Amino acid sequence: MPELPEVETIARGVDARVRGHRIAEVWLGRHREPFKTPPARMAQGLEGRTLLGVHRTGKHIVCELGSAGCSPSDERAGQATAQWIVHLGMTGRLLVTTPEASVAPHTHARLTLASGRELRFVDPRRFGRLEFRDLSRAQGFAAPGAEPLTIGAQDFAALFRGRRLAIKAALLNQSLLAGVGNIYADESLFHAGIRPRRMAGRLTRAELERLRRALRQVLEQAIGLGGSSVSDYVDADGVRGFFQLEHRVYQRTGQPCRVCGTAIRRIVVGGRSTHYCPMCQR
DNA sequence: CATTTCACCTGGTGGC
DNA sequence: TGCCACCAGGTGAAAT
Known part of the structure; x- marks a missing residue:
């Protein structure tokens, strides 16, 4: 579904709900299509990290992540050391729920947060993509194209x-x-x-x-x-x-x-x- | 290299 | 109701 305005809206909504929350537990589905990063490495990379903020670049949602065991109130606060990048494809959704909420069909990722919320990626058609980037090994995500809202x-x-x-x-x-x-x-x-x-x-x-x-x-x-x-x-x-x-x-x-x-x-x-x-x- | 076409998926709709 | 063809807001690989 989503183009720039929808992705922007979703990123803002998710940011308002999960900013500062720590990822306690990660569950990833069996379908291979959504994973640009191997699921085992993604789960390992995400667990324990704090969601520092969520924003949009192009049609991508970028979740900035702090180091595991480093809360946002620590001195290294605001220092992103990894990213979780979500592309919604045609039918992807990024939902903030409680862990108890019924799990929709085609749910491919559940990030249970220490706050008692859960971040879920649902995508029936599986055109969406999830990627984990360790910023000590790779560059931060940058969309190749120009931003239509600000280009001169x-x-x-x-x-x-x-x-x-x-x-x-x-x-x-x-x-x-x-x-x-x-x-x-x-x-x-x-x-x-x-x-x-x-x-x-x-x-x-x-x-x-x-x-x-x-x-x-x-x-x-x-x-x-x-x-x-x-x-x-x-x-x-x-x-x-x-x-x-x-x-x-x-x-x-x-x-x-x-x-x-x-x-x-x-x-x-x-x-x-x-x-x-x-x-x-x- | 630039451009075009097509496969990748599931689900909803509308015709018969 | 069932079956089928067609359509869907995206992208990247393969073909031209």
């Missing part, structure tokens, strides 16, 4: 210069921009008035700047809406709490454009279903 006009334009692929496909490329997915790619192209199949390298400077601003505005609006329902999103049952953004084009095939009334079209770009208004977008 010059850097944004430079991402697409000379590229011959469709702008929609370029927006989805995580090594260019980190965090943009199918919904917000379509929505931002609508707001910028640009057709999804336009060659990225042929967009004018003005179009690129409209796109950068539209993307930022759409993402910020979605974060704003998600932020008001954080508690629902991460509750014990994993209830979805996001206000559905009033999409302009996404999944509105055949319905009238909210601006001009023309029927919204669906095409396939880069293997992904793509929606646009043939009148408003050129």
